[in-house]
Amino acid sequence: MTDFSLQSWVEVTQESDFTIQNLPFGIFSTQKKSARVGVAIGNKIVDVLELANNGFIDFDTTLFDTDKLNDFMALGRPAASKLRNRLQELLNENNDELRDSTHRGSIMVNMSEATMHMPVQVGDYTDFYSSEDHARNVGTMFRDPNNALLPNWKHLPVGYHGRASSIVVSPAEIHRPKGQTKADDAAAPSFGPTRLFDFELEMAFITCKQTKLGESIPIDEAENAIWGMVIFNDLSARDIQKWEYVPLGPFLAKNFGSVISPWVVTMDALEPFRTKGYEQDPEVLPYLKPSKDANFDIHLEVALQPENGEAQTICTSNYKFMYWNMNQQLTHQTVNGCNINVGDMYASGTISGPEENQYGSMLELTWRGTKPITLSDGSERKFMQDGDTCIMRAHAEKEGVRVGFGEAIVKILPAT
Numbered sequence: 001m002t003d004f005s006l007q008s009w010v011e012v013t014q015e016s017d018f019t020i021q022n023l024p025f026g027i028f029s030t031q032k033k034s035a036r037v038g039v040a041i042g043n044k045i046v047d048v049l050e051l052a053n054n055g056f057i058d059f060d061t062t063l064f065d066t067d068k069l070n071d072f073m074a075l076g077r078p079a080a081s082k083l084r085n086r087l088q089e090l091l092n093e094n095n096d097e098l099r100d101s102t103h104r105g106s107i108m109v110n111m112s113e114a115t116m117h118m119p120v121q122v123g124d125y126t127d128f129y130s131s132e133d134h135a136r137n138v139g140t141m142f143r144d145p146n147n148a149l150l151p152n153w154k155h156l157p158v159g160y161h162g163r164a165s166s167i168v169v170s171p172a173e174i175h176r177p178k179g180q181t182k183a184d185d186a187a188a189p190s191f192g193p194t195r196l197f198d199f200e201l202e203m204a205f206i207t208c209k210q211t212k213l214g215e216s217i218p219i220d221e222a223e224n225a226i227w228g229m230v231i232f233n234d235l236s237a238r239d240i241q242k243w244e245y246v247p248l249g250p251f252l253a254k255n256f257g258s259v260i261s262p263w264v265v266t267m268d269a270l271e272p273f274r275t276k277g278y279e280q281d282p283e284v285l286p287y288l289k290p291s292k293d294a295n296f297d298i299h300l301e302v303a304l305q306p307e308n309g310e311a312q313t314i315c316t317s318n319y320k321f322m323y324w325n326m327n328q329q330l331t332h333q334t335v336n337g338c339n340i341n342v343g344d345m346y347a348s349g350t351i352s353g354p355e356e357n358q359y360g361s362m363l364e365l366t367w368r369g370t371k372p373i374t375l376s377d378g379s380e381r382k383f384m385q386d387g388d389t390c391i392m393r394a395h396a397e398k399e400g401v402r403v404g405f406g407e408a409i410v411k412i413l414p415a416t
């Protein structure tokens with residue numbers, strides 16, 4: 001159980017995402033330290049390798065002397081809980097073991113002096129399409145408002161296999177991609193930079209289990225295989241997507257760069273924020289029927305910052321708007337015997353809410369460019385421009401205590 005009154009001897013401000021109730025894991029390095037496992041608290045990083053080296057925790061040091069969390073994740077959720085509990089103890093305001101230790105200086109690192117790295121080696125990556133409001137908006141724009149959801153949508157979590165190689169960590173810079181597009185009134189396709197460069201506000205979960213080919217994960221066991229979550233910006237080129245996606249789905253429109261937040265928030269930390277999702281109607285097939293609530297109340301927001309301008313919030317959404325939950329997604333992914341691995345990433349799909357300011361993409365916010373957004377510098381946006389920086393944030397909050405994800409930041413550079 002999470003104790004919301006717990007305080008740390010490390011200074012944690014009211015606005016900090018990284019409270020003692022959170023303790024997310026990441027990979028960091030500094031000028032003096034090689035890449036290794038760290039845990040965030042306030043504006044500090046606990047060097048977990050150094051903690052192990054000095055006997056504060058009972059784990060094999062090699063687990064943390066690495067530039068990927070995969071080996072530690074492979075031990076499963078109980079190991080992460082054990083380490084997180086021990087860290088909560090060590091960082092507790094009433095505990096002097098670490099606070100008064102001569103090793104404190106080498107273990108507690110200033111975030112400002114650290115570089116964050118990709119936290120996991122992503123094996124496979126799946127992108128779902130699980131927000132009903134998003135699917136309805138897209139279906140309304142591209143097909144028929146009276147028939148916005150395709151017949152399968154409420155019976156299975158629609159998804160596709162994406163590309164793991166181009167998932168990068170925040171802060172990132174991504175060049176405007178080039179590709180084939182075809183205007184509706186053009187006789188032939190043309191080649192060039194995308195004109196409709198979009199973000200997609202998503203969250204992703206990461207698995208900590210390896211299964212054998214032929215094995216399926218039942219819905220009641222899915223949670224044991226889900227280690228933690230990150231913010232996921234699935235950058236998209238809408239004009240390339242429109243031309244290429246029939247009949248097999250997105251291809252080059254979405255694999256030129258997706259940006260994740262560097263800290264992996266554990267499911268233990270998110271547990272207090274478990275909530276109901278949308279009512280599923282019609283009833284789902286038995287293999288997808290969850291036995292408990294499996295959505296999470298996580299506030300999401302997107303800000304857009306023009307070159308040399310102020311960042312402006314253009315969307316606020318929530319992870320609880322998901323129609324299909326993580327357990328259903330993972331169960332469906334494996335129901336045919338498809339095997340999974342430690343470090344696989346599963347993105348939610350764009351998370352939109354019912355209100356117009358809750359739409360999780362420019363496509364929806366500007367309604368396909370028909371309602372441009374005015375930024376604080378007076379300029380208008382239908383889609384993202386070169387020089388724009390897209391900033392995504394996510395946090396859960398209860399009793400004044402935040403459990404947050406930090407940021408997923410990407411700057412759009414001109415096409416090469």
Ligand code: CA
Pocket residue numbers: 127128200202234347349350
């Ligand atoms: Ca997506």
